[in-house]
Amino acid sequence: MTTPHDAPGVRSVIGVDAGTANLRQADHLIHHLMDQLGLPPDTFACTHLIRTGERRGVAVSLALSDSGTAEALWERLAGLLGPEAGAVLGNREHGPTQAARGAALAAEEHAHRRGGRAVVFPSAERLRGSVTVADLLTWSAIDRVTVVGMPPTGGHGPDPATPVLTRDHVRPEWRAGHLMLALAPAAGGTLAPFEVPNPTPCCADHG
Numbered sequence: 001m002t003t004p005h006d007a008p009g010v011r012s013v014i015g016v017d018a019g020t021a022n023l024r025q026a027d028h029l030i031h032h033l034m035d036q037l038g039l040p041p042d043t044f045a046c047t048h049l050i051r052t053g054e055r056r057g058v059a060v061s062l063a064l065s066d067s068g069t070a071e072a073l074w075e076r077l078a079g080l081l082g083p084e085a086g087a088v089l090g091n092r093e094h095g096p097t098q099a100a101r102g103a104a105l106a107a108e109e110h111a112h113r114r115g116g117r118a119v120v121f122p123s124a125e126r127l128r129g130s131v132t133v134a135d136l137l138t139w140s141a142i143d144r145v146t147v148v149g150m151p152p153t154g155g156h157g158p159d160p161a162t163p164v165l166t167r168d169h170v171r172p173e174w175r176a177g178h179l180m181l182a183l184a185p186a187a188g189g190t191l192a193p194f195e196v197p198n199p200t201p202c203c204a205d206h207g
Helices: 023-037 067-080 097-111 133-139 201-205
Strands: 012-017 044-052 055-064 086-089 092-094 117-120 130-132 144-147 163-165 173-175 178-185 191-193
Touching (some): 012 097, 023 055, 023 117, 044 097, 055 067, 055 097, 067 086, 067 092, 086 097, 092 097, 133 144
Parallel strands (some): 144 178, 163 191
Antiparallel strands (some): 012 055, 012 086, 044 055, 044 117, 086 092, 130 163, 173 178, 178 191
16 A cells, blocks of 8 residues: 655655554654654654554654655664554555554555644644643644534634643644644633543543
8 A cells, every 4th residue: 555755735754553552652652753763843743543454553654844854764763663563655665564554544644634633743842831722823733723512603713812721732633634623611711622631541542
């Protein structure tokens, strides 16, 4: 199975399926790869639920801003992965067939921006403590927000001045080409990310 690489308007995306069972493990894998590979600050790193054949788990994807960086990382990646892990970059595959297929599905989903839960994205580190909705959209790669269970008022989203209690855990998702953050009402008329910090394996497995 092939994945997009250098397609018009699409970043170079590496997919990795290391057999992680839940979101917490996948988040740890992403941060491990970020540290060990020295990935640039404009990297997008996402998690993807994988349900293919007998394989169930969470794969990850790394979207790089240029093909040269992706090529350099690909050469180093194999040394960081165990024998049961799979990885893909374009037409190249590493690891067992089922694991490589899971990695390819993650990379394809991210490359087309139709799915993927972003753990790392540009300026994510600025979204700490309490910020406003306007801050979320101005400071980071997030370009849309939605409030779960509340229809838009007058065709618009929440008031840009509304405080968002980030809990230092912001996980937007790619949806139809947009990086969207789901929010939920919180105390005192504030909002908070719908996903709570450090989800339990049970919650993570059920997305």
